[in-house]
Amino acid sequence: xxxxxxxxxxxxxxxIASSMFWAIKRAGLAVEVTGYARSxxxxxxxxxxxxxxxxxxxxxxxxxxxxxxxxxVPVGAMGQVAADLxxxxxxxxxxxxxxxxxxxxxxxxxxxxxxxxxFIPAHPLAGTEHSGPESGxxxxxxxxxxxxVPDNGxxxxxxxxxxxxxxxxxxxxxRMDPDHHDLVLSVTSHAPHLxxxxxxxxxxxxxxxxxxxxxxxxxxxxxxxxxIAASDPTMWRDVFLANKDATLExxxxxxxxxxxxxxxIRRGDGTHLHDYFTRTRQxxxxxxxxxxxxxAPDFGRGQAAKD
Amino acid sequence: xxxxxxxxxxxxxxxIASSMFWAIKRAGLAVEVTGYARSxxxxxxxxxxxxxxxxxxxxxxxxxxxxxxxxxVPVGAMGQVAADLxxxxxxxxxxxxxxxxxxxxxxxxxxxxxxxxxFIPAHPLAGTEHSGPESGxxxxxxxxxxxxVPDNGxxxxxxxxxxxxxxxxxxxxxRMDPDHHDLVLSVTSHAPHLxxxxxxxxxxxxxxxxxxxxxxxxxxxxxxxxxIAASDPTMWRDVFLANKDATLExxxxxxxxxxxxxxxIRRGDGTHLHDYFTRTRQxxxxxxxxxxxxxAPDFGRGQAAKD
Numbered sequence: 217x218x219x220x221x222x223x224x225x226x227x228x229x230x231x232i233a234s235s236m237f238w239a240i241k242r243a244g245l246a247v248e249v250t251g252y253a254r255s256x257x258x259x260x261x262x263x264x265x266x267x268x269x270x271x272x273x274x275x276x277x278x279x280x281x282x283x284x285x286x287x288x289v290p291v292g293a294m295g296q297v298a299a300d301l302x303x304x305x306x307x308x309x310x311x312x313x314x315x316x317x318x319x320x321x322x323x324x325x326x327x328x329x330x331x332x333x334x335f336i337p338a339h340p341l342a343g344t345e346h347s348g349p350e351s352g353x354x355x356x357x358x359x360x361x362x363x364x365v366p367d368n369g370x371x372x373x374x375x376x377x378x379x380x381x382x383x384x385x386x387x388x389x390x391r392m393d394p395d396h397h398d399l400v401l402s403v404t405s406h407a408p409h410l411x412x413x414x415x416x417x418x419x420x421x422x423x424x425x426x427x428x429x430x431x432x433x434x435x436x437x438x439x440x441x442x443x444i445a446a447s448d449p450t451m452w453r454d455v456f457l458a459n460k461d462a463t464l465e466x467x468x469x470x471x472x473x474x475x476x477x478x479x480x481i482r483r484g485d486g487t488h489l490h491d492y493f494t495r496t497r498q499x500x501x502x503x504x505x506x507x508x509x510x511x512a513p514d515f516g517r518g519q520a521a522k523d
Numbered sequence: 524x525x526x527x528x529x530x531x532x533x534x535x536x537x538x539i540a541s542s543m544f545w546a547i548k549r550a551g552l553a554v555e556v557t558g559y560a561r562s563x564x565x566x567x568x569x570x571x572x573x574x575x576x577x578x579x580x581x582x583x584x585x586x587x588x589x590x591x592x593x594x595x596v597p598v599g600a601m602g603q604v605a606a607d608l609x610x611x612x613x614x615x616x617x618x619x620x621x622x623x624x625x626x627x628x629x630x631x632x633x634x635x636x637x638x639x640x641x642f643i644p645a646h647p648l649a650g651t652e653h654s655g656p657e658s659g660x661x662x663x664x665x666x667x668x669x670x671x672v673p674d675n676g677x678x679x680x681x682x683x684x685x686x687x688x689x690x691x692x693x694x695x696x697x698r699m700d701p702d703h704h705d706l707v708l709s710v711t712s713h714a715p716h717l718x719x720x721x722x723x724x725x726x727x728x729x730x731x732x733x734x735x736x737x738x739x740x741x742x743x744x745x746x747x748x749x750x751i752a753a754s755d756p757t758m759w760r761d762v763f764l765a766n767k768d769a770t771l772e773x774x775x776x777x778x779x780x781x782x783x784x785x786x787x788i789r790r791g792d793g794t795h796l797h798d799y800f801t802r803t804r805q806x807x808x809x810x811x812x813x814x815x816x817x818x819a820p821d822f823g824r825g826q827a828a829k830d
Contacts, residue, residue, distance in 0.1 A: 292793075341740055345807065361740055400736050403726045408744035410788075411718055414781045416803040418773065419710045421780075429707050431809040433648055433668055437715035439810060440747045446807035449800035456788045456796060466725065467785055471778065473728075474721045478774055481717075481763045486599075489763060493756035496723040500652065500753035502738040503746060 220381045221246045225282035227275055227297055228289035229253040229262050230448070231343060232314045234352025236286065237267055239385035242354045252278035253349070261349045276304035284381070287313040287325070292454035295324030302328045310334040310374045316401060316451070318365045318394040320458035334374035337365040339397065340387060347448040358386035365394045402462035406455055407470060410463065412444035527688045528553045532589035534582050534604055535596035536560040536569050537755070538650060539621045541659025543593065544574055546692035549661045559585035560656070568656045583611035591688070594620035594632070599761035602631030609635045617641040617681045623708060623758070625672045625701040627765035641681040644672040646704065647694060654755040665693035672701045709769035713762055714777060717770065719751035
């Protein structure tokens with residue numbers, strides 16, 4: 217893969233932006249990558265670890281002359297950030313983002329995009345439970361999906377360039393309608409995160425079980441939930457508020473199903489439970505076949521065993 | 524670690540029993556390990572892969588002369604299995620089990636244990652999403668907890684021997700009261716499993732999102748849920764039915780908390796969400812410090828990226 221853009225500006229320097237920088241450098245996809253973060257501390261850290269070719273003290277300075285500007289801030293901050301930097305955008309440039317919700321980001325950002333600048337929202341389906349400028353790594357997007365959510369009238373050449381960038385960073389790219397994106401992600405990511413946060417909170421509240429027992433005897437199941445529930449609080453607050461309708465709909469369905477299973481437990485209806493669990497086992501098989509996870513037995517994790 | 528028992532009998536040859544066999548052999552903890560499984564197919568497989576020194580065609584044959592008999596069958600089958608093999612137990616032998624629920628197993632098994640035979644229930648907190656005789660491996664219990672749940676009047680020497688066996692297989696051992704065990708596990712394992720099963724079932728049901736999209740775009744969160752929801756259906760049906768009260772209590776609390784978070788989303792109460800998510804993040808930190816999981820960024824899994 218070779219150069220796609222002359223200059224890329226990353227606005228916000230957390231897990232995704234820092235991984236993008238290292239992935240862009242790995243493949244030589246841009247001549248220069250500038251970066252900006254609101255907090256002085258983050259900018260200092262970025263300069264110290266060599267994150268971005270040039271760290272700027274304002275968003276406008278970072279986007280000046282950039283061919284691609286990627287908004288890597290929490291979904292709730294996208295609109296304000298776009299408004300701030302819009303006057304400095306180069307004609308013909310592309311603005312994109314990495315938000316986990318697309319309709320709300322489009323509504324917040326699109327009105328600020330000057331005519332002659334392309335806006336192509338995107339969402340890389342990759343992340344870890346860590347956050348901040350030091351959490352990024354160049355392989356984060358390898359073999360992961362990046363969903364592009366362009367408007368119907370979007371410039372095809374600009375879309376293709378952004379697609380090349382993401383492919384160059386290791387991702388597989390697909391296009392999707394924003395509302396459908398928000399529904400799919402509410403199922404595969406947003407609702408599961410809220411559920412994990414909830415379960416971990418319940419455990420923390422239970423006075424008859426001590427925190428140390430919850431931690432000590434955290435078996436498969438809860439341990440995986442805690443990893444999910446360790447994700448960045450600000451990012452996730454914004455995701456739930458920005459994808460309110462789809463998330464609440466899925467949670468409503470979830471509660472219905474949970475009540476049905478609780479009733480089966482209460483009544484001792486083993487057949488209902490067994491049938492349900494057999495069905496869900498099939499889905500796992502599909503995910504492994506789709507290459508989205510490994511079939512290695514993960515519950516007895518090798519790394520943890522070495523502690 | 525050296526020999527603890529002359530002969531160990533494993534009744535039921537699934538993931539836990541097969542891992543026990545390989546772990547016992549690794550450390551030389553018994554002279555002979557016999558095995559029995561109800562299904563001819565499982566016994567054939569066991570003979571083919573060298574699982575157990577001697578595979579027997581009846582449970583009674585397997586336990587004859589055994590110093591330790593471990594019931595490795597689903598919780599709902601423990602009582603019947605104990606009744607079947609009880610007449611063949613050697614005086615002075617120890618009967619144990621590996622069930623995920625302890626009160627129900629004690630109630631089902633204890634009445635069948637002849638006087639002069641020790642009964643020391645146990646529960647290794649280890650497993651994977653795979654099942655069957657070929658799913659075991661010798662390191663499954665390394666650095667994992669095994670909880671012993673002996674009766675007040677249990678023979679101390681017999682307890683210590685069982686403890687040595689589990690330590691020899693790599694586990695850390697702790698003693699616990701059966702009812703407290705069932706409550707702790709309902710929080711750290713049983714309720715999370717039911718929740719994961721439920722969420723995966725919801726995704727499968729949602730006609731506006733296709734199965735292939737759920738699979739293709741399964742991000743962190745849902746992907747982890749599918750792994751949990753791929754666990755053995757029979758084992759988990761029995762766990763929920765056998766630990767009904769504690770599981771339903773925890774699920775009740777879970778639903779309360781979930782409703783509170785849903786209300787916060789509906790009302791746009793970002794502070795409530797952010798505070799909640801910040802609290803749950805702390806718990807993760809504790810689990811890593813306790814050595815129960817690794818801090819490596821897991822969501823962008825290395826293995827999956829190599830596919």
